[in-house]
Amino acid sequence: MIGKEILGAFGLDNTKSIEKISNGLINLTYKAKGSDGKTYLLQRINTKIFPKPIEIQENYLIIQDCLSKKNSYQLPAIISTKNAELLLEQDHQFWRCFDFISGTHSMENAEDINQARQVAHCFGKFSADLSQLQSGKIHTILPNFHDLRLRFTQFEQALQYANEIRKKAVKSLIDEVYKNKQLVEFYDYIIANKNKFPLHILHHDCKMSNILFKSGTNEVFSPIDLDTTQPGYFFSDLGDMIRSIVPNLSENETDINKMKLRTDFYQAIKDGYLESMQQYLTIDELSHIDQSGKIIIYMQAVRFLTDYLNNDIYYQTDYPAQNKDRAENQFKLLFLLSDYINHLSDKTIYA
Ligand code: GN1
Ligand code: MG
Numbered sequence: 573m574i575g576k577e578i579l580g581a582f583g584l585d586n587t588k589s590i591e592k593i594s595n596g597l598i599n600l601t602y603k604a605k606g607s608d609g610k611t612y613l614l615q616r617i618n619t620k621i622f623p624k625p626i627e628i629q630e631n632y633l634i635i636q637d638c639l640s641k642k643n644s645y646q647l648p649a650i651i652s653t654k655n656a657e658l659l660l661e662q663d664h665q666f667w668r669c670f671d672f673i674s675g676t677h678s679m680e681n682a683e684d685i686n687q688a689r690q691v692a693h694c695f696g697k698f699s700a701d702l703s704q705l706q707s708g709k710i711h712t713i714l715p716n717f718h719d720l721r722l723r724f725t726q727f728e729q730a731l732q733y734a735n736e737i738r739k740k741a742v743k744s745l746i747d748e749v750y751k752n753k754q755l756v757e758f759y760d761y762i763i764a765n766k767n768k769f770p771l772h773i774l775h776h777d778c779k780m781s782n783i784l785f786k787s788g789t790n791e792v793f794s795p796i797d798l799d800t801t802q803p804g805y806f807f808s809d810l811g812d813m814i815r816s817i818v819p820n821l822s823e824n825e826t827d828i829n830k831m832k833l834r835t836d837f838y839q840a841i842k843d844g845y846l847e848s849m850q851q852y853l854t855i856d857e858l859s860h861i862d863q864s865g866k867i868i869i870y871m872q873a874v875r876f877l878t879d880y881l882n883n884d885i886y887y888q889t890d891y892p893a894q895n896k897d898r899a900e901n902q903f904k905l906l907f908l909l910s911d912y913i914n915h916l917s918d919k920t921i922y923a
Contacts, residue, residue: 574602574614574667581653581660582669584612596777596797597887598622603672611672612651616665617799621886625666627711628799629658634710635702635798644701645694645794648673648784676784676793682817687780687790688837689844691817694792695778695809696848702773702801703852710773712802717776720759720871724749727874730881738881742896745877748903752910755870758863762805768856769805776800778812806857810845811868817841818865819905823872826897828904833912838865862913869909873902 579587586607593601600616617625629650636647651669653660660667682688716722727749731739739746762769775782777800784793816823818841820832842861850858879886880895889895 574604575662578614578660578662578667579604581655581662581667582612582614582651583654584614584669599799611674613648613670613672615668615670617659617668619664619666622713622799624711624713625659625668628713629668631710631713631801632798633658634705635801638705639698639701642701645698647794647798648796673784673793675787677787678781678784678796680781681822682780682837685836685840688813688817689840690792691778691780691783692810692813692841692844693848694783694795695775695813696845698795699772699774699809700848700852705773710802713800714776714802717800717802718804718808718868718871720756720867720874721763723871723874723878724753724756727878727881730878734881735883738883738896741893742877742880742899745873745896745899745903748906749874749877752870752906755863755867758860759867762807765856768854770854771803772806772852773801774804774809776802776804776808776812778809779816806853806861807864807867810842810861811864811866813841813845814838814865814909815869815872815902815905818909821901823898823901824894825901828901831901831904831908833905833908835912838912862916865909866906866913869902869906873899873906876902 574590576585579585584604584606588605588607590602590604593603598618598621600618602614604612604614606612617628619625622628632647632650639645639647649671650658651671652658653669658668679687682691731746775795775798777797782797783795785791786793818833818835818838820834821828821830825831846853846858846861853861876887876895877899880893880899884892884895887895887898
């Protein structure tokens, strides 16, 4: 629970209620009702993963300002501490507070292709509207975050030091990493051809629940959780939406025999994203656009598997084999998506 001093530091001395909300595998998030009747979001930033939280807050203000000047999305306001600080440091932990915009809500999954298209259009527009920030104005919060070569190297290191029992339990998944290694080589090709594949400002965590919708109409209000907004390559945001929205099951689902691709959602996401982003992408990026989902799903599978081999030091887990199950889930998704894309007839229609 949150201590009184923390609430007090943000001026929330007499909160009516506090509720922990689960959003994500990294930070701890609470919703608090203040005595003023307003709702606030309090978050403890995981500094093992985000060692410089102040840079996240600074980026947020830059992004907020840029979007507001463009009459684009209105982001939830940061609530400063009583001492006018963007963060509260308490016992070596960092807390921040946001205004919780009333009349909005988030959703875990897209119900229909129209919603999927709206989500993709929103994250695309977010990047498009930030395209002028490219000149290194914002901090890179997680260097090499979506660096697939590095993720592969980290996997091989984990494999080297993993205990035999865990290694044996994931033998078939380790084989999958090597079977799909051409994706790591494709990533190397991207890095070696920076003119063809330039950097863009990307959100880097484009799941459905990171968008606020207006209650009632279900129109998009704004993207949220901008912690990882930083420069990256064309595949990241589109790929993450494909990863998290196209399957009928979540990454935590263990009954993966039930997994199916919602292929109409795939097309809707691609269309919605390109509607906003096409003019900012090169011919090479457009002609490889269908690699996006594959790269990100593979990377996520490798990351879950690496964490399992490392005895679960990164992602929060509810039971011991959860990272193994998540990796298995993601490899199944990669298999289904690769098969679908191999049979697509309009692979390069956007090029
Ligand atoms: C992490 O905590 P959350 O859900 O916002 C991770 C993403 C993964 C996601 C998988 C900083 O994000 O890259 O896609 O888990 N974020 C970080 O659920 O590692
Ligand atoms: Mg996140």
